[in-house]
Structures are given as C-alpha cells and as structure tokens.
Amino acid sequence: MVEWQDRPLDPLCPVVFIDAIHVKVRDSQVANRPIYVAMAVTCEGQRDILGIWTGDGGEGAKYWLHVLxxxxxxxxxxxxxxxxxxxxxxxxxVTTVWPRTIVQTCIVHLLRNSFRYAGRQHWDAIAKALKLVYTAPTEAAAKERFAEFLDSWGARYPAIVRLWDNAWASVRAVPGLRRRDPAGDLLDQRHRERQRPHPPRGQGPRPLP
Structure with missing residues (x-):
C-alpha cells in the first residue's frame, strides 16, 4: 500500500476529483472517519486513483496543502x-500548489443539496431547469438561465436560490474558462483531441478483429 501511495504520477492531469467517504475506523475506539480520495481523469480518458488519505473531519488549508x-x-x-x-x-x-488551476464545485453534490429543499414531485423539473444553468456555453447565458429558474422556482424554493448564489463563483468556472492563454498552455489545449500514431510506412490500417 505504501509503495502504491508513493508511486510516480503523470505530469498532466486534466481533471482531478477530490471527495470523501465516511467509514468506521477502529483506533482506541470505533468512530466514523473521512477517507479522502483523489481521482484523476487522464489525457487518455482513463480514471486513475492518485491517492487515499485518512482525516479526522477537521481538515483545513494546512492539511490540503500537505496532500496537494x-x-x-x-x-x-x-x-x-x-x-x-x-x-x-x-x-x-489548490491555488497555492497549482496557481492556474480552476476549482469547480461538484455539480452532483450541488444538485443533491438542492433536492433537500424541494418536494420530490418537483425534482425532475428542477433538475431539468438547473441543467440549463450548468451546461450553458457562457457565463452570461448561465446567468440568463438562472434568472429563468428564479422566476419559476424562486418563490417556492428560495433556499435553492441561496444555495446556488453562494456557490456561483465556483459553479461558473466551466463557462468562464479563459480563452487567450499562452500557446501550448494546458487551458489553450483543452479542446485538442489526442491523435493516434500513423502506422509505419508500407503498412495499412490494422483490420478490425
């Protein structure tokens, strides 16, 4: 386990997800402890668990600075x-270790938290309306869709509106991606597709199995 936790990692990780699960851990006594997992999506589109860390529930910036x-x-x-x-x-x-990295609120968690304030009969309609917000192509478009959500659901579920208002700075990270970073920068290459190598000269494409 130590060897796996200390193994070398890829120099470039397009996306890293960090989340926690709570499990019962026996130390001097049995207690629920958070187990933090960092999972990357590689340039090849594969998922890779970068590491696992045990916390005590009181983790702060110093703890995360150590992990990152x-x-x-x-x-x-x-x-x-x-x-x-x-x-x-x-x-x-994150800002300290990787200054140019975008921090994005997990939309799945945000939706789940939204449903806590809504009646089950409205979940599908709310999910459909909010999807227009977080899939908007630009921040301006996202604000327009959120204004429409406010008109439709704000009076009935003001807590959902406050939840998204408070998280807006990190929710808008995707529509707000920078467009003019230096050539060769990771952000500048986010739309590039990985190219397959050409077959050696004289060889055609390999037949399908």
Missing part, C-alpha cells in the same frame, strides 16, 4: 480543474 504538495512531488505538475465540494481550505490550497 505530495501529489505535486510525485509528479503532478499541472492540473486543469479540481472538482470538489465543501472541503474547507481546499480551494486555497
């Missing part, structure tokens, strides 16, 4: 986006 510095020291030099939710101090630690 460990990942950087193991080889992760650049990350396009870190997706997380409600982990105190993590956004500040």
């Amino acid at each position: 510095t460990e990942l950087r020291n193991r080889g992760v030099g650049d990350v396009l986006m870190v997706v997380c939710d409600g982990l105190t101090g993590l956004p500040d630690a």
